Amino acid sequence: MWVEKYRPQSLEKVVDQRETVESLKILLKDPLTMPHLLFSGPPGTGKTTVALCIARILQGDLWRDFTLELNASDERGINTVRERVKSFSRHAVGLLGNIPFGLIILDESDQMTAEAQTALRRIMETSFRTSRFILICNYSSRIIEPIQSRCALFRFSTLKTEDIARHLQFIAKNEGVNTKEEAIRSIVDFSEGDLRRAINTLQAATAYAREQPLDERVVTKVVGQAGPKEVRNMIQKAMSGQFEKSRELLYELMTKHGLAGSDIIRQIHREITRMEEIPAKEVADLAQIVAEYDYRLVEGANEDIQLSALLAQFARFGSPHRT
Amino acid sequence: MWTERYRPLSIADVVGNEQAKLEFIIWLDRWKIGAKTALLHGPPGVGKTALVEAAARERGYNLIEMNASDARTEAAITRIVGRAAGETSLDATIEGSERNLIFLDEIDGLFGREDQGGVGAIIDLIQRSRSPVVLAANNASEPKLRSLREYCITIRFYEIRPPLIVALLQKICQLEGLSVDSDVLKMIGRSSSGDLRAALNDLQRLAQGRTVLKKSDIPFVSERDRNLDVSRTLQEIFESSDLARALAVQRSSQIDYETLHLLIHDNLPFVKRDVVELSEAYERLSEADVLFGRIRGEHWGLLGYAIELMLSSALSEGPRRATAPALKLIPSKFIRLARTRSERELLESISTKVGKNCHTSRAIAKRDILPYLRIMLENDGDAAEDISTYLGLDDEMIEYLSGREKGPEA
Amino acid sequence: MITISRNGFKLPYLGKEKFVELMRSGIAYDKARGLFYVVEGGNPERAKATLAEILDDEVVFSQTCLVCKRDFGCADCDYRISCPTRDVPLFCLCSSCRERPNLYESYHIANEAFLKAASTPIRKRGVQAESR
16 A cells, blocks of 8 residues: 555655654654653644654664554553553563663544543553653644643644645656646645545555546546545435435445444535535535534434434425425 | 134135236136136235135136145146046046136245155146146245246235225124224234235134123234234324324333334334425434433433333324335344444454554544545456555455455456 | 326326336326226336336325225325235225225125126036036
């Protein structure tokens, strides 16, 4: 996968984030004084990449043995995290003298509840002797204050479109892909500053185009396929009064694509702002309905009932427009 | 048994399937040697056998009847039926009549080792017979019967309509000196699924040892009819116009409220055809769902309120609306979960692998990377090979993602 | 939702493919009256689906009451949810006839009349069979 093949392995090669990288370099000069780190910023801007680079710098070639990668959403709770950190600390660290400490990269840390974060803080404290945490999140405001005060905060900003484009062209050239400039621009637009998404789109589009040159048309096709076409279709069916079909599509999203209710509702929200057939005033009304059901989704017992009810409201909403 | 006592003696006595009866008589009256056989098909208990027997009686045929419950090998068929196919009768019971009607009932039972050559024997019989042959089956499109079809005209029997069933039951109650609440008869009619024989049996069973049958005398009928209870409960709730009645139905039903909640959800769009009605009903159901969510584990005091809210979403809004297909009796959620479990597991393990390799979580891998991965695997065989090796995907996973079987060579 | 009377209904222009499809599902065309009608022994479920596609709406067939001969729809029936053959064009009992006293007798008489009127005379055979 190109995202991994072309992932920078040294800080110099990281796309953008000059300030952050420079500050980090200074910090890394004296590793033993390094605190826990907190990286925050939009997706696909290099947070994980930089964390992995740091691992290489501090731990050399064997960094995989001394770095633990965790995702808050994959772990079933803070207790699982604690267990994994404990066993990691026991085994990995202290085996080689010139490695200062183990690294624990905890991604999606802003998705942890405040309670879980409080427990995390204690874990971070007790591990400090042997390990350092690199917390990764999208919104630092969601990280509780006691953790923030124990970390050095580094903000990752949205990548500049020219830089994304340049990186894509570099990859394309290396892979011997013939691309049109409009295609690159299309990909950059669609990626909304997320380099990972941009690279994946490039790779998928290349696969799709096969022998043909990669032009904008191909990109549009690929983006339609990979993207939220099904969600849009589901909304359209609901609004045109075809409730049962729309509900079937919902079930497909939930089972075949394995999307969670919260994912679906988030995409619904995104789609209604993008669908041209919905006038602006209506978008606002619809958004309110979506917000109401987003709330109910959290507390409700059955996600499929809540989302079906939302689709029913869409159906009602769309009905005066039916010819 | 009332099904025996009240079996139809003439064709007009057979209730329902008027068109089918007509087609059958026309066929029978016009039959001559070499003409096609009649294949009657349709669900059980709707009068196929009754019609053949009544027609034979009314038109003066000697009925030679065989059923799937008899052991049926080629030899047996030939032995029992063969004598009527062409030879003059030697049997005293057939005296006085040259006209035989040969009836092979329930020929779907013609499968399995015991019925060696059953279909062939029947075809042979049809071709050689000097008497009309009638066949009956539950399902005419069954592949094993296909070779038979060119020798037959097919006559379709439908489920008996509830009002007709009720009319007949009413008459029988009168004959039996039984005083029955019309609501009871309607209930039996509703839950019969068009099977007149079953309805009659149900009535007899309920009326055992009574001369009066009121609605309150109906207990939960029997364990075999979980579907009966579900179906009846749902229908009555959807047809109720006030909450008190719906509550009474729910309480007397064996269905737990959680299943009922899911069943109402499944069936709402079939019952509420108007979009505004549907959205209002769903609004209430969603509120009930939130309450159910909150109740979980703790706030039992809310339960009564939640159930009322749930039921109120299902109430009928005044004048009858457009029709709906038959109700779903098993929550679709259970079906979906069971059916797609292995797919979901596959999806989860793929997401885990991808997540590990791309330094991200399972959820992000599933949502943001898999869609692209699918396209890559689907379109570029060579790259797909590399990628799947890199990610550690096995053949089943590749097949699932690319929607394509892995060929003998990549 | 469109209710179609089994005995005669109009359709917009179809085109050969759809026409053939319809014929196959058991609908025929009566040139004399200029109407389509449901053929007996066809496949009403498929006919319903084909018609729904053609007319781009939900299609239901009306029923004929065997006793009073009226055409009526399933929408107002007490059994609309539980009836297994709803919207299929069959004979039935309309809501007013259901309330008759001696309903069964009325049905029986109507049944006999229907069978007699519609069937051809019995072929005379050598020996007249006696009913037993």
